[in-house]
Amino acid sequence: MERRRGRGLARHSTRASYSLMNARQLLELLAIATLLTACGGTHGESSDRIVVFNAGSLSIPIRAALDSFAAREHVTFAQENAGSLETARKLTELGQIPDVIALADYEVFPHYLMPEQVEWYLDFARNRMVLAYTPKSRFADEISTANWWQIVQREGVQVGRSDPNLDPNGYRTLLTMQLAEKHYGVAGLYDSLLAHAPSRNVRPKEVDLVGLVQAGEMDYIWSYESLATAAGLKFVELPTAIDLSSPADSASYATVSVRVRGKTPTDSVTFRGQPIVYALSIPKGAPHPDVAARFVAYMVKGNGARIMRATGLDMLDPPIVVGSGVPAVVATAAGGGPAGPNGAPR
């Protein structure tokens, strides 16, 4: 079989002298040749392209930074948006190594990716939970920071949330609902809020909900401030005591917790409330570590940080490095921010 294949291809190379080649054979050979060229072509092209895996809620800010960085450095890029846990799986399970990985929850790094895939991570942005909506949403003209929890319990109001088992925004929604019960002092509020965002209104990740609220299928969706801003949605600002935005409130956030699925179907993991912090890293074996390091430096300092801030992301200044082996250019840009205990950026 191998020998025959070799002969066939050899004939192809001396095709001009082979007068009896008919149209069908020619087509077959062309198809094989095209396939081979296509494989070679893609391979060559990807050598100067930086690949970024990022959490869905970071897609717009990172895209903006990538666009300007790519123009400045004359590089091309490919961006893959997915849920934070799904993104981590791409490295751990599928062996796909990007140049930069940026996630919506810094805890995914120590839980899933260290020390095999990454040695360090950089906390670079904060976010807050909001209730996003459009002017067409039911009771859009009435809802406010004070009454949102009553509005979402009204008859006919559809509230969407993301899957707590797949998406940090999903379990953060549950944490915020629990904090709301404490904050407003209404017994049973958590159960009621949950019942008003039933499982049929759940989608895998918070970005999937944006289209649904825009299409009017949902009136309100649990989301991040950055995502609501980037998508042009209106949003209800929630009290700091419940929106998981404030490091100063860490202790009170930590009084609530949710259990979600763990690493196996029989396992479960408890997440306690804590401020929302985004983190990024350059994984071991990244194809273009130098460009990646320059891009990370660009994102956290100067122009890149300004561009990301303009899309609604609350950039940390300075960012905080956790772990060792940080590239010098990144460490310099980060300004040597101190690492908190146990890698927690407090």
Added chain:
Amino acid sequence: MSGAIAVAPPVRSHSAHRLASVLAALAASIFLLFLFAPILRLIISGGAGGVGRIFSDSELRGSLALTAATATTATMIGVVGGTPIAYLLARRDFRGRAVVAALIDLPLLIPHPVAGIALLLVLGRESAVGSALLQAGFRIAGSPAGIVCAMLFVSAPLYVSAAREAFARVDPRYEAVGRTLGDPAWRVFRRVTLPLSLRGLIAAGVVMWARAVSEFGAIVILTYNPKVVSVLSYDRFTSFGLREALPVAAALTILALIPLTALRALRPNGGAGAAL
């Protein structure tokens, strides 16, 4: 083939044909390998676990049942609604036939998440149809009905075009004979056209059903919960990784083989004839 031998010198022609057969065999083997290697690998990696899960994992069982029920419902709707269109397209020369034929293929072109959003705009609760249905207590998004709609949209075009081909293969002279014997059009269809095209129609239904079972992109927009198997395998992969996702995918593949093989083995024409 005999024409070519008559024209070209016999020896060179013979070697040319041999080369063509070798190349064709080579292309076919690579192609088959390309199609089957991933499935075989899937079944080897997850098959045993998958079969075990069918008994031990009630979420997977529920999901398989939901997938079978929704894909079958979608296929039945596709057959009832698509067969007359396929027949008209194959047999009647009417104004705008080309336009209808092209429109039928259109859903195949649309990326599936976009298809999901488009369906939502037409059937969602803000739409005329969706709000009327909701008034009647019938919810599309977030329910099995949404799954059926998504499956129907992406897979019905495959049924219509295959069914149209099946009707086109029936010699119109048999139908003409039926009519000259005084049978009304409906009875000619039932007694002549349908039996002669039945194998093709079943094959068309099988293709539609299989495509419906595999749909993910449009479904996840409309209905994430309850989860069909494609959504469940995505969910398991994201939550637990390959080790848990493979058995789910393998269970689906193995179970789907049963109805596919059974239907392919059906020979309503009594054996040989056009490939099913």
